[in-house]
Amino acid sequence: MADRVRIVNACKYFGKVVALRNASLSVKPGEVVLVIGPSGSGKSTMLRCINRLEHLSSGEIWVDEDKVTDHASDIRKIREEVGMVFQSFNLFPHLTALENITLAPRVVKKISDTDARDLGRKLLARVGLSEKETVFPEQLSGGQQQRVAIARALAMSPKVMLFDEPTSALDPEMIKEVLDVMVELAKEGMTMLVVSHEMGFARAAAHTVVFMDNGEIIERGPPEAVFAAPKEERTQRFLKHIL
Amino acid sequence: MAEVESAKSTGVSKEAPVSPRGDPRLGRGARIEVTDGALIPGRGEKATFSAWRISFFGALALLVGLFLFKPHPYRDIMLFLPDGILKTFEVTVMSIACALIIGLFAGLGRISRVRIINRIATIYVEVIRGIPLLVQIFYIYYALGKLIQVPDILAAVIAMAVCYGAYLGEIFRAGIQSIHKGQMEAAIALGLTRGQALRRIILPQTVRVVLPPLGNEFIALLKDSSLVSILAVSDLLRRGREYASKTFDYFEAFTVVALVYLVMTLFFSRLVALMEERMNQRGR
Ligand SMILES: Nc1ncnc2c1ncn2[C@@H]1O[C@H](COP(=O)(O)OP(=O)(O)OP(=O)(O)O)[C@@H](O)[C@H]1O
Ligand SMILES: [Mg+2]
Numbered sequence: 139m140a141d142r143v144r145i146v147n148a149c150k151y152f153g154k155v156v157a158l159r160n161a162s163l164s165v166k167p168g169e170v171v172l173v174i175g176p177s178g179s180g181k182s183t184m185l186r187c188i189n190r191l192e193h194l195s196s197g198e199i200w201v202d203e204d205k206v207t208d209h210a211s212d213i214r215k216i217r218e219e220v221g222m223v224f225q226s227f228n229l230f231p232h233l234t235a236l237e238n239i240t241l242a243p244r245v246v247k248k249i250s251d252t253d254a255r256d257l258g259r260k261l262l263a264r265v266g267l268s269e270k271e272t273v274f275p276e277q278l279s280g281g282q283q284q285r286v287a288i289a290r291a292l293a294m295s296p297k298v299m300l301f302d303e304p305t306s307a308l309d310p311e312m313i314k315e316v317l318d319v320m321v322e323l324a325k326e327g328m329t330m331l332v333v334s335h336e337m338g339f340a341r342a343a344a345h346t347v348v349f350m351d352n353g354e355i356i357e358r359g360p361p362e363a364v365f366a367a368p369k370e371e372r373t374q375r376f377l378k379h380i381l
Numbered sequence: 382m383a384e385v386e387s388a389k390s391t392g393v394s395k396e397a398p399v400s401p402r403g404d405p406r407l408g409r410g411a412r413i414e415v416t417d418g419a420l421i422p423g424r425g426e427k428a429t430f431s432a433w434r435i436s437f438f439g440a441l442a443l444l445v446g447l448f449l450f451k452p453h454p455y456r457d458i459m460l461f462l463p464d465g466i467l468k469t470f471e472v473t474v475m476s477i478a479c480a481l482i483i484g485l486f487a488g489l490g491r492i493s494r495v496r497i498i499n500r501i502a503t504i505y506v507e508v509i510r511g512i513p514l515l516v517q518i519f520y521i522y523y524a525l526g527k528l529i530q531v532p533d534i535l536a537a538v539i540a541m542a543v544c545y546g547a548y549l550g551e552i553f554r555a556g557i558q559s560i561h562k563g564q565m566e567a568a569i570a571l572g573l574t575r576g577q578a579l580r581r582i583i584l585p586q587t588v589r590v591v592l593p594p595l596g597n598e599f600i601a602l603l604k605d606s607s608l609v610s611i612l613a614v615s616d617l618l619r620r621g622r623e624y625a626s627k628t629f630d631y632f633e634a635f636t637v638v639a640l641v642y643l644v645m646t647l648f649f650s651r652l653v654a655l656m657e658e659r660m661n662q663r664g665r
Contacts, residue, residue: 189570191566191569191570214572214573214574215572217569217570217571217572218571218572220570221570222567222570224563224566224567226563228561228563228564228566228567229567230564230567230568230582230586231586232585232586232589241571241581242568242571242572242573245573245577245581246571246572246573246577287567290571291570291571294571294572
């Protein structure tokens with residue numbers, strides 16, 4: 139099967155800082171990839187290059203047939219197909235939960251208000267927040283905000299979802315409600331790249347674990363293999379820390 | 382909470398006069414500190430509020446008292462002035478309206494990634510802020526006069542708008558920059574263009590942040606509009622002078638003029654404060 143996301147020899151420099159060194163990664167449709175690694179290892183950078191929130195310094199990234207790193211390609215089309223969920227939710231504070239979800243379909247896809255509303259309600263129901271339709275983000279708990287943010291990304295019917303530490307800004311008791319939604323999504327066959335250190339999610343949903351350090355992809359494999367018997371010394375050391 | 386300082390208090394500094402603090406997820410509930418123009422009496426600041434009350438009602442009472450108990454010359458003066466008050470409002474409202482448009486473009490220009498637009502906007506702001514308003518008014522008046530014949534009041538409005546556009550531009554810039562960058566990223570990641578994101582996500586949040594400082598610029602402009610009296614625009618100040626030059630009641634005429642300006646600016650200060658309070662309460 140063709141790769142849904144293909145990263146080839148990606149390098150990214152921020153001035154003298156090397157955020158990505160020759161990272162290569164292929165993600166199959168329906169695959170759930172968990173990206174782990176110490177702080178500053180380039181996990182966020184890799185994700186942010188996939189929808190070109192950051193530009194690669196060299197290398198190539200493909201989403202299906204579309205070359206993200208080609209400046210001639212329609213990046214907005216690609217961004218429609220790549221959903222992103224942020225650590226800090228980034229919900230639009232001046233819009234209600236429903237409006238947060240319906241904005242992009244209305245503005246970008248130009249679907250009618252009624253269709254957008256129906257879609258929004260369906261997605262709110264899917265993340266278990268039907269009764270929060272008219273509520274503003276400020277009045278939602280962190281877990282609820284993140285679930286709205288997931289629904290917002292799903293509203294564009296993406297082919298890939300990127301999650302950058304979706305639960306690390308949450309109080310422990312709210313982590314599960316967000317992970318449940320993500321596991322559900324994974325079961326439905328969504329292609330996902332998830333930066334997270336939640337072992338629960340790794341066990342329940344991840345097909346592949348990628349360990350990054352210092353901008354490099356050090357090791358990748360099925361979670362059982364990487365967690366139980368990491369091959370690389372750096373992976374072993376890191377896992378000892380977090381497990 | 383983000384704080385936006387008044388554009389004027391920042392001088393010619395190029396740094397964003399905004400220091401976003403606290404929860405970066407929410408670009409809201411921003412509070413604005415103003416060091417220029419009238420003191421804003423919020424209900425929280427008891428001392429300021431009562432000072433406001435004393436000044437406002439004191440000025441009002443004084444006007445009424447003079448009108449009733451010393452009709453000559455005060456009654457005549459007060460009957461002579463209303464045309465000027467209207468003119469002052471006319472100039473102020475038209476100027477602020479034009480300045481808002483200029484300011485929005487200047488502010489957007491200042492944050493534009495297009496180098497040339499950015500440069501032009503920045504030069505505009507720096508040049509305007511470096512020249513006294515009175516000089517600008519003279520200059521624009523005579524510069525315009527060389528090109529086209531425009532009514533005095535229009536020349537006055539253009540001069541005020543060009544000048545205040547620069548200050549409002551700085552407020553807009555600071556306001557836009559006080560919105561957390563995650564907002565733009567989230568919008569872009571959904572497939573919106575930068576323009577769509579600006580219009581639908583960034584500017585609506587900016588309005589909340591900039592309304593109070595804009596209110597204060599309005600008050601400052603109301604006061605500065607007295608400068609246009611040198612352009613044969615019969616605003617409040619000029620009406621006062623006209624009256625005085627006929628009757629030689631200079632002291633009395635300017636007493637009334639000063640009190641009327643005071644009542645007006647204090648009134649609007651209170652309005653701005655209430656608006657700010659409401660916005661903080663609503664929390665969004
Ligand atoms: N916009 C930026 N400007 C300069 N340097 C940056 C920028 N973004 C990231 N970096 C640097 O690039 C490196 C990789 O950062 P990145 O955010 O991708 O790491 P990360 O693995 O996501 O870390 P964390 O777990 O802390 O989120 C770090 O050294 C970081 O300081
Ligand atoms: Mg990160």
